[in-house]
Amino acid sequence: MSVQTVVMAPKGDAWEQALRQFNQAADYLPLKRGIRDFLAYPKRELTVHFPVKMDDGSVRIITGHRVHHSTVLGPNKGGIRYHPDVTLNEVRALAMWMTWKCSLVGLPYGGAKGGVAVNPKELTQNELEHLTRRYATEISILIGPEADIPAPDVGTNPQTMAWIMDTYSMHRGYSTPAVVTGKPVPIGGSLGRVEATGRGCVLTAREAARRIGLALEGATVVVQGYGNVGSIAACLLADIGCRIVAASDTGGGVYNPRGIDPRALLDHKLRTGSVKDFPNTDAVTNQELLELPCDVLVPSALEAQITGDNAARIKARLIVEGANGPTTPDADAVLADRGIVVIPDILANSGGVIVSYFEWVQGLQQFFWTEDEVNQNLERILVRAFEQVWRVAEDKRVNLRNAALIRAIDRVAEALHLRGIYP
Amino acid sequence: MTVGTGVIAPKQDPWEAALEQFDRAADHLSLKRGLREFLATPHRELTVHFPVKMDDGTVRTFVGHRVHHSMVLGPTKGGVRYHPAVTLNEVRALAMLMSWKCAVVGLPYGGAKGGVAVDPAGLSFNELEHLTRRYASEILPMIHPEGDIPAPDVGTNPQVMAWIMDTYSMRRGYSTPSVVTGKPIAIGGSAGRLEATGRGVAITLREAARRYGYPLEGAAVVVQGFGNVGSVAAVQIARLGCTVVAVSDVSGGVYRPGGLDVERLVAHVREARTVAGFRGGEAVSNAELLELPCDFLVPCALEGQIAEDNAPRIRAKVVVEGANGPTTPAADAILQDRGVLVVPDIVANAGGVVVSYFEWVQGLQQFFWTEDEVNANLERIMVRAFAEVAAVADARRVTLRSAALIRAIDRVAQALYLRGIYP
Numbered sequence: 130m131s132v133q134t135v136v137m138a139p140k141g142d143a144w145e146q147a148l149r150q151f152n153q154a155a156d157y158l159p160l161k162r163g164i165r166d167f168l169a170y171p172k173r174e175l176t177v178h179f180p181v182k183m184d185d186g187s188v189r190i191i192t193g194h195r196v197h198h199s200t201v202l203g204p205n206k207g208g209i210r211y212h213p214d215v216t217l218n219e220v221r222a223l224a225m226w227m228t229w230k231c232s233l234v235g236l237p238y239g240g241a242k243g244g245v246a247v248n249p250k251e252l253t254q255n256e257l258e259h260l261t262r263r264y265a266t267e268i269s270i271l272i273g274p275e276a277d278i279p280a281p282d283v284g285t286n287p288q289t290m291a292w293i294m295d296t297y298s299m300h301r302g303y304s305t306p307a308v309v310t311g312k313p314v315p316i317g318g319s320l321g322r323v324e325a326t327g328r329g330c331v332l333t334a335r336e337a338a339r340r341i342g343l344a345l346e347g348a349t350v351v352v353q354g355y356g357n358v359g360s361i362a363a364c365l366l367a368d369i370g371c372r373i374v375a376a377s378d379t380g381g382g383v384y385n386p387r388g389i390d391p392r393a394l395l396d397h398k399l400r401t402g403s404v405k406d407f408p409n410t411d412a413v414t415n416q417e418l419l420e421l422p423c424d425v426l427v428p429s430a431l432e433a434q435i436t437g438d439n440a441a442r443i444k445a446r447l448i449v450e451g452a453n454g455p456t457t458p459d460a461d462a463v464l465a466d467r468g469i470v471v472i473p474d475i476l477a478n479s480g481g482v483i484v485s486y487f488e489w490v491q492g493l494q495q496f497f498w499t500e501d502e503v504n505q506n507l508e509r510i511l512v513r514a515f516e517q518v519w520r521v522a523e524d525k526r527v528n529l530r531n532a533a534l535i536r537a538i539d540r541v542a543e544a545l546h547l548r549g550i551y552p
Numbered sequence: 553m554t555v556g557t558g559v560i561a562p563k564q565d566p567w568e569a570a571l572e573q574f575d576r577a578a579d580h581l582s583l584k585r586g587l588r589e590f591l592a593t594p595h596r597e598l599t600v601h602f603p604v605k606m607d608d609g610t611v612r613t614f615v616g617h618r619v620h621h622s623m624v625l626g627p628t629k630g631g632v633r634y635h636p637a638v639t640l641n642e643v644r645a646l647a648m649l650m651s652w653k654c655a656v657v658g659l660p661y662g663g664a665k666g667g668v669a670v671d672p673a674g675l676s677f678n679e680l681e682h683l684t685r686r687y688a689s690e691i692l693p694m695i696h697p698e699g700d701i702p703a704p705d706v707g708t709n710p711q712v713m714a715w716i717m718d719t720y721s722m723r724r725g726y727s728t729p730s731v732v733t734g735k736p737i738a739i740g741g742s743a744g745r746l747e748a749t750g751r752g753v754a755i756t757l758r759e760a761a762r763r764y765g766y767p768l769e770g771a772a773v774v775v776q777g778f779g780n781v782g783s784v785a786a787v788q789i790a791r792l793g794c795t796v797v798a799v800s801d802v803s804g805g806v807y808r809p810g811g812l813d814v815e816r817l818v819a820h821v822r823e824a825r826t827v828a829g830f831r832g833g834e835a836v837s838n839a840e841l842l843e844l845p846c847d848f849l850v851p852c853a854l855e856g857q858i859a860e861d862n863a864p865r866i867r868a869k870v871v872v873e874g875a876n877g878p879t880t881p882a883a884d885a886i887l888q889d890r891g892v893l894v895v896p897d898i899v900a901n902a903g904g905v906v907v908s909y910f911e912w913v914q915g916l917q918q919f920f921w922t923e924d925e926v927n928a929n930l931e932r933i934m935v936r937a938f939a940e941v942a943a944v945a946d947a948r949r950v951t952l953r954s955a956a957l958i959r960a961i962d963r964v965a966q967a968l969y970l971r972g973i974y975p
Contacts, residue, residue: 163603163611170601170613173690178593180586182973188586190593262975267596270693296975550605552685552719 143222151225154534157525160542168541171198171221172239177267181260184253191247191260195268197277198224198240201544204275205241206231206482206489208282208311209264209289215244223282227482229537230475234514236486239541241277243268249284261289265296272297274307274493280485281311291316307492310485319488321503322481327361327429328504329480329511330451333472334362334425335369336515337447341470346370349386349423351445353377353415354430355394355404358451358478362427363391371425375418376404378430382418383410419443428455435460443469450474465528473530475537476511476518483510566645574648577957580948583965591964594644595620595628595662600690604683607676614683616668618691620700621647624967627698628664629654629733629905629912631705632687632712638667646705650905652960653898657937659909662964664700666691672707684712688719695720697730697916703908704734714739730915733908742911744926750784750852751927752903752934753874757785757848758792759938760870760895769793772809772846774868776800776838777853778827781874781901783818785850790814794848798841801827801853805841808833843867851878858883866892873897888951896953898960899941906933 151169160168174196180188194217197205207227210220220242228240245264249257271277272293281290290309294316297308306317314320321328338345350371352359355378363373373391375384380403383389389410397407405412419426419434420442428434429451435443437459448464448471450456456464456471464471484507491497498506522532574592583591597619603611617640620628630650633643643665650663668687672680694700695716704713713732717739720731729740737743744751761768771794775786778801786796795811803826806812813832820830828835842849842857843865851857852874858866863883871887872895873879879887879894887894907930914920921929945955 161611163613166613167601167603167611170615171599172601173693174599176594176597176599178590178595180590180973188584188590188973190586190589259975266974270596550603550611551689552682 142218144218147222147225150534151538154531154538157527157531157535158539158542164542164545168199168538168545169225171196171224172200173197173271174217174221175268175271176217177264179263179267181256181263183256191245191264193243193245193264193267194220195243195271195277196220196224196241197271198242199228199541200239201541201548202228202232202239203237204239204273205271205277206236206238206280206310206485207241207243208280209243209245209285209293210282211245211247211249211284211289213246213248215246220244226475228541229534230479230482232540233475233518233533233537234479234483234510235540236483238482238486241279242282243279257289258292261292262296265293266300269297269300272308274305274489278307278485278489279309280482287311287313287318307489310488310492312488317488317492319484319491319503320498320500321507322484322488323357324361325484325503325507326358326451326478326481328365328507329483330358330362330427330429330449330477331365331369332480332508332511333477333515334366334427334447334449336512336519337449337470337472338425340519341447343424343446345425347372348425349374350425350427351375351418351421351423352451353382353418353426353428353434353455354452355398356429359427359429360391360395360398362429362449362451364395366425366427367391374423375413375421377413377415377418378404380405382413382415383407384413384418384421385410386422425449428452431455433457435464437463440464441467443467445469448472450477453478461528461530471529473533476514476529476533479514480507480511483507565641567641570645570648573957574961577954577961580950580954580958581962581965587965587968591622591961591968592648594647595623596694597640597644598691598694599640600687602686602690604679604686606679614668614670614687616666616687616690617643618664618666618694618700618702619643619647620662620664620694622651622662622964624964624971625651625655625662626660627662627696628700629659629661629703629908630664630666631703631734632666632668632708632716633705634668634670634672634707634712636669636671638669643667649898651964652957653902653905655960655963656898656941656956657902657906657933658940658963659906661905661909664702665705666702667705670707680712681715684715685719688716689723692720692723695731697728697912701730701908701912702732703905710734710736710741730912733911733915735911740911740915742907742914742926743921743923744930745907745911746780747784748907748926748930749781749874749901749904750786751788751930752906753781753785753850753852753872753900754788754792755903755931755934756895756900756938757789757850757870757872759935760872760893760942761848763938763942764870764893766847766869770795771848772797773848773850774798774841774844774846775874776805776841776849776851776857776878777875778817778821779852782850782852783821785852785874786814787818789848789850797846798833798836798844799827800836800838800841803828805836805838806830806833807836807841807844848872851875854878856880858887860886863887864890866890868892870895873900876901884951884953894951894953895938896951896956899937899952899956902937903930903934906930 224242231238426445440460440463647665654661849868860882863886
């Protein structure tokens with residue numbers, strides 16, 4: 130699951146950023162002080178220090194976290210990140226954003242996040258397995274199929290989820306597939322999970338285009354990032370009649386104003402490792418790519434790609450944030466002035482967590498859906514969420530990003546009000 | 553339960569101080585790097601933010617912690633503190649010191665500690681109950697009769713333990729008395745629990761006198777503090793044949809070189825709720841009291857009472873630390889140079905956690921001991937612990953304080969070595 134960082138100032142403290150964002154949106158809502166504090170602060174934060182026996186026989190002490198931001202709407206959901214820079218504040222912020230993302234699209238989840246301060250590339254497969262099994266054991270007091278369901282994030286993958294599922298199941302004494310999502314399909318993963326984020330980008334783009342009078346038939350599209358999200362979005366946009374004119378990855382970009390076949394481009398990337406040197410295209414840099422003439426721009430790579438520097442030169446009418454936080458707050462203001470519509474990340478790339486939710490549902494019921502069923506349910510949820518955000522934006526005269534947060538916080542606040550304060 | 557703070561310099565960060573103390577003792581043991589780090593680091597740390605509805609209808613959000621330092625020797629054990637200055641670092645330090653205290657007397661426990669940043673004096677009884685029940689619910693994943701057993705500490709009392717026990721039991725659906733200790737006797741508290749710390753102080757004083765050749769019969773004893781610990785210690789020490797010449801409480805002290813009638817003094821304090829006004833001796837200040845001529849000085853009040861400035865004037869031959877951290881590190885060094893024997897807090901006042909342990913055992917087996925059984929078992933454990941610490945001090949030519957920590961850490965390290973590294 131690619132999990133959101135929303136608009137994250139690269140150097141700022143993520144938790145401060147998350148709180149500032151929350152406060153901006155919460156100002157639109159009539160929340161009493163204590164309720165507002167409770168919505169803002171993580172419900173529980175667990176830090177664990179655990180030993181891992183390395184292949185050379187030495188023992189290393191590793192620090193990990195698991196934060197539950199809110200349990201008001203249901204069990205907690207959020208990825209696990211393995212990265213040397215993981216801090217409690219980062220995990221807190223990501224857990225809070227997960228609460229808003231789940232709430233926004235109407236999933237019965239509160240936000241969570243986990244992290245281990247480790248560089249997984251420096252570990253052998255055996256060490257990585259031991260670290261994962263020990264971390265899973267340490268956080269086993271928080272996770273559970275009805276309580277908190279982890280998923281992959283930066284530095285983790287379906288194999289990591291398989292180890293967590295196996296460790297948890299061994300402790301329980303029986304297989305518990307619904308304790309994690311983002312699993313490989315043979316052990317209970319969902320069909321359509323890999324394509325879900327890209328598919329969600331296309332669905333939200335379609336909904337936005339309809340409302341701003343942009344015909345997608347023949348519309349030109351630029352995609353930054355050609356991984357799991359960007360490549361799928363490009364293929365599906367082409368399927369509904371768009372013309373993909375440029376795409377890029379870390380190796381650089383390719384451009385052909387007459388159009389590129391996105392599936393052939395994906396084959397090329399899988400064969401050569403990059404989109405670079407695809408036949409009948411001109412080379413462009415990632416920076417040039419963002420400023421190409423087009424109707425739809427889909428940044429699906431890194432954070433902070435559209436900034437105060439280049440926002441004035443963006444030529445797209447519609448931006449679909451496939452990545453987390455590709456647009457900085459400065460750029461956001463410039464784009465708003467210029468009338469460019471931005472579908473914010475917590476809406477545009479929420480397809481991933483939605484199909485994670487479907488994977489969990491299928492695990493709970495031990496009955497599995499066809500790919501068509503998965504895609505139909507994804508479409509239904511995203512169309513409804515987009516409709517709700519659009520209405521808030523019109524009512525409150527705010528941009529879609531603020532509307533999404535307001536809608537998300539309001540939904541949690543409403544549930545909290547109904548549940549009351551225990552005991 | 554009075555729980556160990558060890559020797560903490562008032563202004564130093566408590567966690568740094570605890571780590572320094574650990575490092576000094578660990579240097580005496582041959583521990584591999586990874587194992588040493590694991591012994592020093594808290595196993596898990598939970599921080600919770602939770603709302604409490606106040607009597608005026610407003611909602612306040614509070615922050616609380618529960619830290620498990622080590623679970624190598626068994627379930628974790630440690631008090632819950634309500635104090636406005638509670639921080640995660642303080643809770644960490646207290647949890648670590650609990651590990652050493654439990655290990656040094658040979659209890660099958662690791663250390664834990666909890667805390668809520670709140671001034672309990674500023675809450676109504678009703679608010680205190682709600683705060684306690686909500687905090688207990690929040691730390692529920694951490695506490696358990698076979699996993700982690702809280703007890704009273706600064707700002708909490710048997711009533712608070714009763715609420716925690718009740719909340720936990722309601723959540724379980726059946727009564728679970730052994731989830732906390734320090735409960736009122738009516739709901740599963742132990743006979744002898746209230747007197748346990750003072751009784752343990754007297755036992756260690758007796759053992760120290762015997763081992764190091766200080767006659768008890770007619771020995772002059774000064775006791776600072778006449779609360780739960782000091783008053784019981786004074787009565788028990790008088791029964792050993794010693795002459796209690798001075799005692800004090802916050803209001804000041806009384807001194808009679810020929811010996812105070814301790815039983816009469818206890819009766820006076822029961823009536824007047826203060827030592828002041830007792831006619832069987834002359835008045836002295838708390839500072840003067842510490843410097844009176846005597847054989848045994850038993851500080852049972854606050855931290856940092858014997859400091860660099862008054863340590864040169866202490867005239868006792870033996871100091872028995874009934875309080876937590878009554879001697880500063882600087883004073884410790886001066887007393888050592890002057891040949892004053894110090895029986896350290898983690899041994900001298902361990903009677904409280906020992907009888908907490910008995911309370912837990914009685915709760916687990918649902919079969920309750922007589923006060924004589926409690927006291928006989930307390931005696932056996934304290935005698936053995938003192939002998940073991942003194943043997944380490946003799947063998948390694950270190951102070952009893954260093955010996956106690958070395959013995960404690962060694963016991964945890966041995967257990968860790970036997971258990972190995974999971975998975």
